[in-house]
Amino acid sequence: MKIEDFEIIKLETVDSTNDYLKRLVKKGESKPKIVISDIQTNGKGTKNRSFVSEKGGIYLSILLPYFDASFITPMTAVAVSDTIDKFATEKTKIKWVNDIYLKNKKVCGILCESVYSDFCDKPFIIVGIGINLFKPEKDFAAKIKNIAISIFDYEDKAVKERFVSLLINNFLFYFNGLDKKTFLEKYRNNNLVIGKRVKVFYDNKEREGIAVEVDSECRLKVKFSESEEKLLSSGDVILKK
Ligand code: BTN
Numbered sequence: 001m002k003i004e005d006f007e008i009i010k011l012e013t014v015d016s017t018n019d020y021l022k023r024l025v026k027k028g029e030s031k032p033k034i035v036i037s038d039i040q041t042n043g044k045g046t047k048n049r050s051f052v053s054e055k056g057g058i059y060l061s062i063l064l065p066y067f068d069a070s071f072i073t074p075m076t077a078v079a080v081s082d083t084i085d086k087f088a089t090e091k092t093k094i095k096w097v098n099d100i101y102l103k104n105k106k107v108c109g110i111l112c113e114s115v116y117s118d119f120c121d122k123p124f125i126i127v128g129i130g131i132n133l134f135k136p137e138k139d140f141a142a143k144i145k146n147i148a149i150s151i152f153d154y155e156d157k158a159v160k161e162r163f164v165s166l167l168i169n170n171f172l173f174y175f176n177g178l179d180k181k182t183f184l185e186k187y188r189n190n191n192l193v194i195g196k197r198v199k200v201f202y203d204n205k206e207r208e209g210i211a212v213e214v215d216s217e218c219r220l221k222v223k224f225s226e227s228e229e230k231l232l233s234s235g236d237v238i239l240k241k
Contacts, residue, residue, distance in 0.1 A: 001032065001172060006062075009035040015042040017061035018113055018128040025063065028119045033063040036164065043130060046098060046111055047236070052141050052148075056134035056155060058164060062171065066122035071178060073098045073112050074218045076127055078183035079170040080108050081190065084131070087163060088151050093192035096211070096220045096237055100131075101192050105149035107132050127171075133163060181216075188214045193237055198222065202235035211237070 014020050014037040021035055037060075040053030053059050074097065081092045081100050084107060093101045100108035108131040114123035132140075132150040140148045152159065174183045193211040200207055200222055209224040219231040 001064075001175060003168060003172065005032050007031055007033045009033060011035065011037040013037060013039040013041060014059075016040050016044050016128075017059050018044060018111060018126050021061050021063045021124075021126050022113075022115045025115050025117045025124050028117060029063075030065065030117075030120065030124070032065065034060065034168065035063075036060040040130075044111060044128070045109055051109060051111075051130050052144050053130060054136040054141070056132070056136040056150065058129070058131040058133050058160070058167075060129045060131075060164070060167070062127040062129075064125045064127065064175075066120075066124060067178075069112065069114065069125045071181065071183070071218055072125060072127060073110055074187045075174045075178055075183040076110050076112070076129065076171065078186045078190075079174045080110070080129060080131065080167065081186070082170050083163065083167045084108070084151060086166060087159070092190075094187060094190050095192040095239075096214060097218070097234065102149050102151065106144075106147055107149050107151060129167070131167075133160060184216065184218070187218060188216075193220070193239060197240040199238040199240055200232060200235055201237075202230075202232055208240065 017035045017037050039055050040059045043051035043053035045051040077094045081094055084092045088102055090103055095101050098110040099106050111128040113126045116123045134155040135150040135153050191214050196211055198211045209222040212221040212223050219233050221231050223229040
């Protein structure tokens with residue numbers, strides 16, 4: 001796909017850019033779209049959490065017609081990570097599975113969802129990306145202040161335009177190579193959790209182990225003991241000190 005295939009919608013404020021696209025799909029819209037908002041009043045994170053979305057961030061969602069989206073989250077993480085690396089003073093790391101970290105703090109979260117409509121028998125895919133580009137005017141909200149970081153301290157419209165443009169280019173570059181998994185090497189080699197002690201949550205269990213590697217299917221291999229390890233396809237990971 002190329003940028004000309006997308007309708008681009010710019011908003012000042014919206015509840016959630018993912019939900020905005022879902023509503024369009026439900027109404028029968030099918031053309032690929034990119035929606036970007038300065039603020040979200042009801043930003044959504046994974047696991048039904050909220051995503052603080054103050055002015056200063058980039059809140060962007062991409063609507064794509066159906067495809068096998070198994071690797072869309074790791075692929076998007078690599079596209080975002082590449083983009084931030086062109087602007088930030090330090091290199092980012094990807095925290096399996098869908099967060100980007102800069103200087104050991106979260107700078108971006110990704111939420112991919114599928115949505116059905118009455119007008120099409122296959123679901124559409126929505127890729128939602130939230131990036132702390134600039135620090136909010138009054139700093140981050142108390143609940144994320146210690147864990148969040150922005151790329152820049154002060155807002156600059158020209159920087160934002162260049163950033164969004166490169167982000168979309170990088171996304172399309174890796175999206176067009178998704179069948180060949182062109183994102184994979186970077187995803188495997190640039191993961192924050194590898195070699196670290198982690199607490200993982202899966203199948204309603206909470207366990208501690210060492211994150212050993214990300215495999216070619218983007219699963220996280222966690223070793224619990226000499227004789228027991230598990231490949232996780234999804235789940236939550238907390239880094240232990
Ligand atoms: C997470 O960190 O748990 C994922 C956060 C994803 C946030 C983005 S911002 C754009 C899009 N719209 C939303 O409501 N969520 C995603």
